[in-house]
Amino acid sequence: MKSSSLVFLAAFVALSASWAGFVLAPQLQLGRAVQTKTIPAGDTYPLARPGLAQQGAEVYRSLGCVYCHSQQVGQQGTRVDVVLLNAGTNADNTLSAIAKVRPDLGKPETFIGLPKTITTVENVTAASSLVKAINDNGGKVEVNIVATGPDIERGWGRRRTVAQDYVFDHVVQPGTRRAGPDLSNVGARFPEIQWQYEHLYAPQVKVTGSTMPPYRFLFEQRRIGKVPSPEALQLTGELAPPPGYEIVPTDKARALVAYLLSLRADAPLFEAPMTPPPSAAPAAPATNSVAAK
Amino acid sequence: MTATSPISPARIDASCRLPLFTLFGGAALWLVLSSVFGIAASLTFHKPTLFADCAIFTYGRAYPAWANLLIYGFAIPSGLGVGLWLLARLGRAEVAKPFLIALGAKFWHIGVLVGVIGILSGDTSGYEWFELPRYAAVILFLSFLLMAIWIFVTYSRRSVTELYPSQWFALAALFWLPWILSTAILLLQVYPVRGVAQVAIAWWFAGNLLNVWLTLAGLAVTLYLLPKLTERPLQSYYLALFVFWTLLVFGAWTGIPFSSPLPAWMSMLSSVATGLVIVPVLALISIVQATTRGARVACGGGPLCYTKFGAWMLLVVTILAALAVCPKVARVTDFTWFAQGQNALRIYGFFAMTMFGAIYHILPRVSGVTLSPSRVKLHFWLAMPGALLLALPLLGGGILQGLKLANADVTFLETVKAAMMPFRLSTLGETLIALGALVFLLNILGTIVSYYRAIAKTAYAEATALQPAEVKS
Numbered sequence: 033m034k035s036s037s038l039v040f041l042a043a044f045v046a047l048s049a050s051w052a053g054f055v056l057a058p059q060l061q062l063g064r065a066v067q068t069k070t071i072p073a074g075d076t077y078p079l080a081r082p083g084l085a086q087q088g089a090e091v092y093r094s095l096g097c098v099y100c101h102s103q104q105v106g107q108q109g110t111r112v113d114v115v116l117l118n119a120g121t122n123a124d125n126t127l128s129a130i131a132k133v134r135p136d137l138g139k140p141e142t143f144i145g146l147p148k149t150i151t152t153v154e155n156v157t158a159a160s161s162l163v164k165a166i167n168d169n170g171g172k173v174e175v176n177i178v179a180t181g182p183d184i185e186r187g188w189g190r191r192r193t194v195a196q197d198y199v200f201d202h203v204v205q206p207g208t209r210r211a212g213p214d215l216s217n218v219g220a221r222f223p224e225i226q227w228q229y230e231h232l233y234a235p236q237v238k239v240t241g242s243t244m245p246p247y248r249f250l251f252e253q254r255r256i257g258k259v260p261s262p263e264a265l266q267l268t269g270e271l272a273p274p275p276g277y278e279i280v281p282t283d284k285a286r287a288l289v290a291y292l293l294s295l296r297a298d299a300p301l302f303e304a305p306m307t308p309p310p311s312a313a314p315a316a317p318a319t320n321s322v323a324a325k
Numbered sequence: 326m327t328a329t330s331p332i333s334p335a336r337i338d339a340s341c342r343l344p345l346f347t348l349f350g351g352a353a354l355w356l357v358l359s360s361v362f363g364i365a366a367s368l369t370f371h372k373p374t375l376f377a378d379c380a381i382f383t384y385g386r387a388y389p390a391w392a393n394l395l396i397y398g399f400a401i402p403s404g405l406g407v408g409l410w411l412l413a414r415l416g417r418a419e420v421a422k423p424f425l426i427a428l429g430a431k432f433w434h435i436g437v438l439v440g441v442i443g444i445l446s447g448d449t450s451g452y453e454w455f456e457l458p459r460y461a462a463v464i465l466f467l468s469f470l471l472m473a474i475w476i477f478v479t480y481s482r483r484s485v486t487e488l489y490p491s492q493w494f495a496l497a498a499l500f501w502l503p504w505i506l507s508t509a510i511l512l513l514q515v516y517p518v519r520g521v522a523q524v525a526i527a528w529w530f531a532g533n534l535l536n537v538w539l540t541l542a543g544l545a546v547t548l549y550l551l552p553k554l555t556e557r558p559l560q561s562y563y564l565a566l567f568v569f570w571t572l573l574v575f576g577a578w579t580g581i582p583f584s585s586p587l588p589a590w591m592s593m594l595s596s597v598a599t600g601l602v603i604v605p606v607l608a609l610i611s612i613v614q615a616t617t618r619g620a621r622v623a624c625g626g627g628p629l630c631y632t633k634f635g636a637w638m639l640l641v642v643t644i645l646a647a648l649a650v651c652p653k654v655a656r657v658t659d660f661t662w663f664a665q666g667q668n669a670l671r672i673y674g675f676f677a678m679t680m681f682g683a684i685y686h687i688l689p690r691v692s693g694v695t696l697s698p699s700r701v702k703l704h705f706w707l708a709m710p711g712a713l714l715l716a717l718p719l720l721g722g723g724i725l726q727g728l729k730l731a732n733a734d735v736t737f738l739e740t741v742k743a744a745m746m747p748f749r750l751s752t753l754g755e756t757l758i759a760l761g762a763l764v765f766l767l768n769i770l771g772t773i774v775s776y777y778r779a780i781a782k783t784a785y786a787e788a789t790a791l792q793p794a795e796v797k798s
Contacts, residue, residue, distance in 0.1 A: 034482070035488075035489065035494060036481075036492075039488070039492075039493045039496045039497060040496070040497075040500060040569060041496040042497070042569070042573055043496075043500045043501060043573060044500070046573035046574050046576075046577045047504055047533075047573070047577050049506075049577065050529065051504075051508065051529075051576035053578065053591075054525055054526070054528075054529040054578070054580075054591065054768050055508060055512065055525070055526050055529055055596065056587070058522045058525035058526075058587065058591065059512075059518055059522045059525075060522070062520055062521055062522050062525075062587075062588070063519055063520065064519075065519070065520050093451040094447035094448070094449060095380075095383060095385045095386070095447060096383070096384065096385020096386055096388060096389060096449065096711075097385055097448070098385070098451070098453075099384060099385050099388050099464050100384065100385075100606055102660055104584065106584050107338070107447070109782045125650055131579050132733070140789075143409060154776040161615075178697065182460070182730065182731050182733040184731065185733030186733050186737065190355065193586050194586060195520060195521040195586055195587065195588070197586070198520045198521050198586065199519070199520045200520075201520065202517060202519075203450070203451035203517075203523065203525075204450070204520060204523045206518070206521075206524055206585065207584060207660075207661065207662055208659075209455065209661070209662070209664070210661070210666060210730060210740075211370075211662075211741060212741075213737050219702060225584040235373070236373065238468055239738075241738050241742075242373070242738070243370060243373050243741050243745075244373060244736075245373045245374070245375075245376060245377065245383060245384050246374055246377035247383070248377045248378050249377075249378055249379070249380045306629045307335075310446070
């Protein structure tokens, strides 16, 4: 190349193409994402975090928790569990109907110890004829969509994380390293405030062998007032404060823990279907099945 | 001086002196400081409670301080300085406004200082490889413009019109950085986009910075120094053109990891691009081989050693990166230390080594001070094993960790433990790098001090020689 304009042209073409692809396109596809509805409950999702949790997100960022903790659950696929709740009034009819579509299940053992998962298939369609056979005979059946993959099995989430989960986050921190567990749903896993404080203060006390650094600078030692603070950490041994003193969280620690408790990305969405956890779902179906027993 | 009578290399070198002293001196200082934070960060995994009461050195701050000092403190200034010298030398033009470039470099270093203080005090922007707070990023951007404008003016005053491949790489690097930096500042910090679009931009930026910018700046050196030091012609010009084009076209799309909450097409596209970057790098290696084959120049721990080692490390890291985006491998290596091993190999193994080689080639020329070869060699024998000892354990540990992470029956802390011994070994690598950086700093400061001492001596000699004349008059 003799002329520098060719060099710049090459650089311009290459960089502007990738700019359009990775800067502009996601902005058009995702940048305007708004709230959506969960499926099937139809609740608005996600909700903005409360103010204190919002501040906690800043603390989380400023302390660089992201270099050890990811906030994105992966998923390898889904499976469908067919849970038989009851066999209907005439169990024999149901059984022969089941035997027609699934000979392997057409045995009396299928009905022992209900409710239970009688089979696992790849998708909802694959279960439809079986479900129909049971329903037609007055039996009750639940079809549960379950996400699969090591992250899910570790209990890090009930489904993969999707773009929708981050709509309200500013400075989205999905993380790229797992020197610590994924925190997408840590609010559901460890909902206890006091546990979180004590874990931040001394992870090694709460979890034997933990390699997480303690964040003692987020707490302060102070003289016990007329009544001890309800937030005071219960510490023993070396870590215990001198008599007459207590260790309490600072505002930063309070905000951080509020943020941790708000971390919960497990609503069933169109792009990440799963059967909602029993607590989140309206109570109706569950009580129905109990009544039918 | 007219264009017809070529300017002597010595004059060009002299015109580079001030900006290069500023750029290289600062870069070496930041490199030392960066490795101190690197060691501090890595000590967390030896003794997690070490910095329990010390917010500044807590892992989540020491680590980004390491990364940002390394990239913005060391890598970019050294790349710019080397690029300036190459453009001036190859174009046979004296540097335009060396004073302004040096001033830009000073502002740049101030920006880095402000940025790292921001990170340590908790003002991080939160984007990996771009943790600088907004105020620091803006200082960096403006000082870059100041330098880039005069570097470009220097280039356009060239008296040799035919372009040598190194010039393409240096120019493209000069063009690339302000674009990606301004995008990151505007769309992440000034008018931040919403939701995961942030993540897409941050990864695009980091990919272009680490995979494209560092490579462009590094290869400008490789393609210049190899033929120069082996005294053989570049083999070949057209292959270099091929490397240039394919690197730009494929490299620009790298950076989005396999596992991400972004739409699947983005990860897929980026994975393919990451794989294809092997093409330019293989072409580069064939240039290296064809150019140096049969050369009778011993490398002896000097610039040639550094440059060759750098080029080979680029090949290794490119292959590793391509492997790590294959879905089967990615399921194991994602979220582990493996990526960090790649970064170490790319930044320390390829880029820094190449820059050291270039700086050791350039410094004696611009200062007229000869460097002791044994100290250059000492640095080589600290930096080279350091880079390997840092990268290899992280790569291996990452695989061990990933295999356990992929198996949900293994408890989480077991996955952490799997990588612990290798990780601790890597601290040793970082320590060697730190020692090497110290030697590097001393080498550069030694040169600068000797230069000014020589000047002072001549000035003193002249002044004393003048006195009798003054008495007479």
